[in-house]
Amino acid sequence: MNKTKRILIFILVVFCMSIPTLKANDTKRKAFREIVGKIISKFEKKYDLYAYATGSQNVNGIKQIRLGFFKYHPMTLEECRDIMVKCLIEFEDIINSDRNAKKYSIAYPNPLDNVSMSIIIANVDGSDILHPEIESVSYYQYQLDYTTLDPENPFDDQLIIEEPYEEAKAIVTKNNKESQ
Numbered sequence: 001m002n003k004t005k006r007i008l009i010f011i012l013v014v015f016c017m018s019i020p021t022l023k024a025n026d027t028k029r030k031a032f033r034e035i036v037g038k039i040i041s042k043f044e045k046k047y048d049l050y051a052y053a054t055g056s057q058n059v060n061g062i063k064q065i066r067l068g069f070f071k072y073h074p075m076t077l078e079e080c081r082d083i084m085v086k087c088l089i090e091f092e093d094i095i096n097s098d099r100n101a102k103k104y105s106i107a108y109p110n111p112l113d114n115v116s117m118s119i120i121i122a123n124v125d126g127s128d129i130l131h132p133e134i135e136s137v138s139y140y141q142y143q144l145d146y147t148t149l150d151p152e153n154p155f156d157d158q159l160i161i162e163e164p165y166e167e168a169k170a171i172v173t174k175n176n177k178e179s180q
Helices: 003-047 077-097 099-103 165-179
Strands: 050-058 062-072 115-122 136-140 143-150 153-164
Touching (some): 003 050, 003 062, 077 136, 143 165
Parallel strands (some): 062 115
Antiparallel strands (some): 050 062, 115 136, 143 153
């Protein structure tokens, strides 16, 4: 058998062996899209957020989920905290109640270990919100970061406050109990 035929047979064998893996990955991607779609739909309706980015990191399951939203309404730090904490609680509930999340290891079993989420805040007309107003709130590894835009350099975020997630959650929970 000549060299070309052996190479073609090798490629064919490798391709045929990978078909089940490709199908499994398609199923996993579909499950991921369904879960993220459910999350985005809920957040858009309930919190008037607009999704601008989603992403994932895939290592034997979808381990890291990245979500980005716009909010076209200026918010105080307290409002930013409230909306981010409520979104994270609901994110955790959605992941933990979805059978495919466990089956395909999509940010499961500890969803908050495996998500980064940001909300960029803009004026109603879409223009930037400048310092000292909050321009974005983000979550990563149990930390909320609040930033503002420098009026001198609107491409430069300035971190103004870092807040542990558990502290933010306690404040939101306390405020919700008091308002009931």
